[in-house]
Amino acid sequence: MTDGYKVYTEAFLKRLGQWDRKPYRGHGRPPVWKYGYPDCLNYGQVVKTRQGKKLEKVEYKVMSGTIPEGWFNTSAVERMNLTIRNSMARLKRISQNFSKEIKDLEQCCDLFRAMYNFCRPHMSLSSGTIKVTPAMSLGLTDRVWSLRELMTFYYRKNIR
Structure with a gap:
């Protein structure tokens, strides 16, 4: 949407x-x-x-x-755009931070996406004292990752 x-x-x-x-x-x-x-x-x-x-x-x-009919709504998309803009200085409307090359911006967005899904607990998914990330709710992991864990994780695509 x-x-x-x-x-x-x-x-x-x-x-x-x-x-x-x-x-x-x-x-x-x-x-x-x-x-x-x-x-x-x-x-x-x-x-x-x-x-x-x-x-x-x-x-x-x-x-x-x-x-x-009646399913159309952009509020979730607009909320996500606001979260991204507030989290990444490169995408703020008035900012001196910018990416000179599109590749740099894409890499920054990839890092944000990984951090958002693995390191950042979401209130709408969490209940009480148990903190839950989107990756946990999908069953991709069983814990909230630290930024250090995310940055040192060895990712390998399975090639078949």
Whole structure:
């Protein structure tokens, strides 16, 4: 779920897009290959139109998949964006910290993602005195990691 910012649509297609075509029925020209969203992806947009400071209308667009009526809401996405901006100086709106190269920004985002999921307990997942991270709730780990553990963890992809 995103807002109507065009860059998001392009980024989704670049990252998750795939070539596909309809099945050939045996007569006429074969269907053309098209690059688009995979069928398994549910992706929608909430597009808000404003006239000055006044909100004129809100449009809900299903870009891919099937999204039930009334399910559209960007509050979770906006909350996550705020958390990321507040945690990473490189993404703050007014800041002297910036990445000169996109590779540096990507690596910083990867580090934040790992820290957010393994090292940072979340109140919505925790109950009482037991601190729980998103990685713990998914069963990827059984404890809250320290930043030292995260940075010294030896990660190896299984190649088969």
